Amino acid sequence: MTESQGKEIVEADAALGGEQIGQRTGMFGSNGSGDTSGYGGLVAPKVFPGAATRPYGGWFDTVADALGDLVERVVIHRGEVTFHVPRGSLYAAMEKLRNDPALRFEFSAGVSGVHYPDDAGRELHAVYSLLSMSYNRRIRVETTCPDGDPHLPSTVALYPTHDWHEREAWDFFGLIFDGHPALARIQMPDDWPGHPQRKDYPLGGIPVEYKGGTVPPPDQRRSYN
Template identity: 65%
Template structure:
């Protein structure tokens, strides 16, 4: 089955927004302060993020955006959605942190929307996006209408707090715990925000871009394995 056949009728967007550059990345992973073991140390790439899309978004994207806009407007939340991004055939609603919980409830409960299921919560770290270094991305599915969208909220590294959506989407429970463990995003109101992958006393959050790459020695039953950048010499 082709990608077009797999999509609901009218789901292909008409256009995508412009991109915005916020800096450049050196090496494959942009790591600093530790040895580059990737072999791509000389690689230099611009850091580019998708920009806001303009109407019409195309297909059912406009139906969802219209329904959400009307519902939020009726509750006095006209500024809840900061911008809408259409990129690579997917639509993302960037939402203000304080309004995230209200937007999620409307997306779940409105008959025109019915995004009943949160399939995943992703953490992202953009160190070059000043004041918005940490992003929490919620992947939502409407089983009623066979549609998928994303909610994205951005917070500064100095204040990494995001309202938990476990009360609205119980499936977000362990996903938010993983995002806390790996990225340090604090989900306020979560019933048990503890580490899920790393030991409770582990320092830092390993999937942040500024985390040392291969600089942590690991012990196995008394034996010590040196970090990758100390195992052999690289030219």
């Protein structure tokens, strides 16, 4: 994607109420270690879809009405709905979604961490994918917190499988889930420094030996920039 094509995308999304929070270069947007993918010339805008306006359509309005003031904004993108809630309202919103007889989002597919270094004041996002098996409906719930205060309420009491999902989000992104029964690393060693799926994490590594050959860490490989 060229810079002019990226500008066209930004202008088109802005016309739809989108919000640009920065620009990604290369395949993965990593910094400080050289691009080894061969796609170092790619330039793409980081654009959030804009908020939807009522009526949202069908059962989307039913869920929005039930959540009421717990929701900051509703985003509908590519036929999928995301309810953005402030972190202070996260637990109440998730409890409502699970327990309300008209909603019954009984199943959570997990907690996904996302890091947007350019999204000032809300650099860390947590995304919850919920399914109502009773009504065959799928939604996302998204909340944010700043790098300097990465605390969110734990929802393990509502969805017990979040015990593992919150530990993984802490391990890879540094999100701290207050009230978690045993927040600890789940993939990386206990003494591992930092959180390796953050965008500002150095793209380093350890040598890998395979059938007598050695693959160096990414930061020691040839750069294609």
